Amino acid sequence: MLKLKNLHVSVDNTEILKGIDLTVKPGEVHAIMGPNGSGKSTLASVLAGREEYEITDGEILYSGSDLTELDAETRAREGIFLAFQYPVEIPGVSNTYFLRSALNAIRNHRGLPPLDAMDFLELVKEKAKLVKLDEGLLKRPVNEGFSGGEKKRNEIFHMAVLEPRLAILDETDSGLDIDALRIVAEGVNALRSADRSFVLITHYQRLLNYIVPDYVHVLKDGKIVLSGGRELALQLEEKGYDWLEKEPAAAAV
Amino acid sequence: MSTATTAATFAEGLSAGIGAIEGESETILALRLEGSRAVTATGVPTPKQEAWRFTNLKALAATPHEPAGPGTADITPWRISDSHRLVFVNGRYAAELSAVGGLPDGVTITPLAAALGAGSERASFALGKGINLADHPFAALNTANFVDGAFVHLGRGAIVEKPIHLLFVAVGGERPTWSAPRTVISADPTSEASIVEHYVGTGGRTLTVPVTEFHLAPGAVVRHVRLQEESREAQHIAFQSSRQGRDSRLFSIALNVGAALARTDIDAELGAPGAHASLDGLYLVEDDQHTDSHLQVRHAAPHCTSHELYKGILDGSSRAVFNGRIIVDPGAQQTDAIQSNRNLLLSAGALVNSNPQLEILADDVRCTHGSTVGRLDEEAVFYLRSRGIGRATAESLLTYAFAAEIVQQIPVTEIRERMERHLVERLPQGELAREAF
Ligand SMILES: Nc1ncnc2c1ncn2[C@@H]1O[C@H](COP(=O)(O)OP(=O)(O)OP(=O)(O)O)[C@@H](O)[C@H]1O
Numbered sequence A: 001m002l003k004l005k006n007l008h009v010s011v012d013n014t015e016i017l018k019g020i021d022l023t024v025k026p027g028e029v030h031a032i033m034g035p036n037g038s039g040k041s042t043l044a045s046v047l048a049g050r051e052e053y054e055i056t057d058g059e060i061l062y063s064g065s066d067l068t069e070l071d072a073e074t075r076a077r078e079g080i081f082l083a084f085q086y087p088v089e090i091p092g093v094s095n096t097y098f099l100r101s102a103l104n105a106i107r108n109h110r111g112l113p114p115l116d117a118m119d120f121l122e123l124v125k126e127k128a129k130l131v132k133l134d135e136g137l138l139k140r141p142v143n144e145g146f147s148g149g150e151k152k153r154n155e156i157f158h159m160a161v162l163e164p165r166l167a168i169l170d171e172t173d174s175g176l177d178i179d180a181l182r183i184v185a186e187g188v189n190a191l192r193s194a195d196r197s198f199v200l201i202t203h204y205q206r207l208l209n210y211i212v213p214d215y216v217h218v219l220k221d222g223k224i225v226l227s228g229g230r231e232l233a234l235q236l237e238e239k240g241y242d243w244l245e246k247e248p249a250a251a252a253v
Numbered sequence B: 001m002s003t004a005t006t007a008a009t010f011a012e013g014l015s016a017g018i019g020a021i022e023g024e025s026e027t028i029l030a031l032r033l034e035g036s037r038a039v040t041a042t043g044v045p046t047p048k049q050e051a052w053r054f055t056n057l058k059a060l061a062a063t064p065h066e067p068a069g070p071g072t073a074d075i076t077p078w079r080i081s082d083s084h085r086l087v088f089v090n091g092r093y094a095a096e097l098s099a100v101g102g103l104p105d106g107v108t109i110t111p112l113a114a115a116l117g118a119g120s121e122r123a124s125f126a127l128g129k130g131i132n133l134a135d136h137p138f139a140a141l142n143t144a145n146f147v148d149g150a151f152v153h154l155g156r157g158a159i160v161e162k163p164i165h166l167l168f169v170a171v172g173g174e175r176p177t178w179s180a181p182r183t184v185i186s187a188d189p190t191s192e193a194s195i196v197e198h199y200v201g202t203g204g205r206t207l208t209v210p211v212t213e214f215h216l217a218p219g220a221v222v223r224h225v226r227l228q229e230e231s232r233e234a235q236h237i238a239f240q241s242s243r244q245g246r247d248s249r250l251f252s253i254a255l256n257v258g259a260a261l262a263r264t265d266i267d268a269e270l271g272a273p274g275a276h277a278s279l280d281g282l283y284l285v286e287d288d289q290h291t292d293s294h295l296q297v298r299h300a301a302p303h304c305t306s307h308e309l310y311k312g313i314l315d316g317s318s319r320a321v322f323n324g325r326i327i328v329d330p331g332a333q334q335t336d337a338i339q340s341n342r343n344l345l346l347s348a349g350a351l352v353n354s355n356p357q358l359e360i361l362a363d364d365v366r367c368t369h370g371s372t373v374g375r376l377d378e379e380a381v382f383y384l385r386s387r388g389i390g391r392a393t394a395e396s397l398l399t400y401a402f403a404a405e406i407v408q409q410i411p412v413t414e415i416r417e418r419m420e421r422h423l424v425e426r427l428p429q430g431e432l433a434r435e436a437f
């Protein structure tokens, strides 16, 4: 599904990702943890196609071909989805209309006819129920005036409607109370399937109680310094990231 | 109308004389003389004058303009189906194109020349009231020279359901021409109406110098849309004045789309407690269009509210000027005034001069003002693209959304749709963006 080889990324001539190797196979869930500023969002943005990041070395393969050739919209149409750490407010554009344009752009790319208004409405209602999104938020402008939790839930709602093949969730759990977290996790779990993969960026092990990852990686200063199974998340939560420096040997799995 | 000799430049022609309407009162005649004196004294403004710093009329001043003669036009594209309609071609009433009927009792919608010619005291009394001719040379020019325009009188408690459509068509010829339509709206207590003031053109180097006045008695409610969509060779220099009584409400939207150069001065006074004025605007300019909106809102009494939101979308090497001034007189306590000017630049060559000002001479007031000039939010564009929406569509959607805040307020459906069409035409994926609203 996704293969990063020795990926180096700079922004404004500052190197942020310093050689990342990562393989995500279909159906897998990978968690990426790491201290603030370690480059987690940068990695997510590069995968989504944000243009201000420069790939200085290495490669990104998606389904076997070079992802960097594609612009952001084409990546989305090819099945990549990024749930933003800070979802953007789009004044004046209704959530429903926005999603419909997005879905139809994706369908068009795949040679499918646009979904008509009735079918779309049904789909939207079903998915809104899945993530317990207040239907009032469907008519409102995208994210405008949404609470922090509503914005995060809206991201998962978009994901549920667009049904990506590779979903990258950048701290979707941050700032959620436990009920909201459970709802988000249920949304993700409902979408888990043999041909869909997830990359979860998080600071908290508690998300991983609900979404059980296949792998956990620790990103530090632009490099993956440690990879392991789900138990690694527990150790990290208990001992903090400093532990990696103090006892590198003990931390190695 | 006076005839300037063709050799004279526009500037020289200013003092050529005054117009007159047969049967008009001595009061009007005196006003015309005052207008003529004022415009002769000031001449065509230059950028040395603060109010004209960013709008240069040098080319206009140097170009001879003849008074526009009678003409006719096919008005099909501009018609509003269900309305009371007065049509003026080159500032002259076109009876065969107009249609007014089934008016409620106490309502008059008539050509101004007919009203003044028949000795209407109401029209004569209202005309020019509160307009400072010395400060506004083009209002003075219009006052000296107008030959016709619209006169709308709403009697006490009268409610006009259909929109009143005042359509001004500028029909150009080979040589530059000018006209000066005058419109007087007089609303008696608790009357209500929606008025569309609509400027269009068939092409040619036309100059239109309209003056429109609103006189709102206590409790009157007027919704007003001013759509300027003249041809691209045209010049348009307009003046709008409003005087409001107690608890009256004026909702006015100025839409500027056409003309090579458009300048609109709006002078609004809230003269009695409880009056409210909304003065909103949207300008849409591209290529080398120039648009200039000058607003002055005077709070002359306590407990009045004013709300101004002007938005602009600029493309090409177009230029927009916004100058908004709120004046709160001493004693106008509990004033609530908001003014905001927001500009969206779609190209690197477009330019905005925005200058909001406050002059507050009372202490218990709430006034805010601000202006922004910016490009489309790249974060927002990326967000849309990351969900599969193409760049052109994303940009069109966001631009459309920016304008929608004003467009959606337009109270007359067909005018709203015309504005939507203008937007769609100017956006690469406009049709798609339109579906969103
Ligand atoms: N556009 C940019 N310009 C300059 N520096 C940037 C830019 N984007 C990211 N950085 C820097 O790159 C580093 C990594 O940032 P990134 O947002 O990827 O971290 P993160 O791991 O997601 O942190 P957090 O846990 O706080 O979300 C930081 O030092 C940040 O300041």
Ligand SMILES: [Mg+2]
Pocket (backbone or CB within 6 Å): A040, A041, A042, A085, A170, A171
């Ligand atoms: Mg981050």
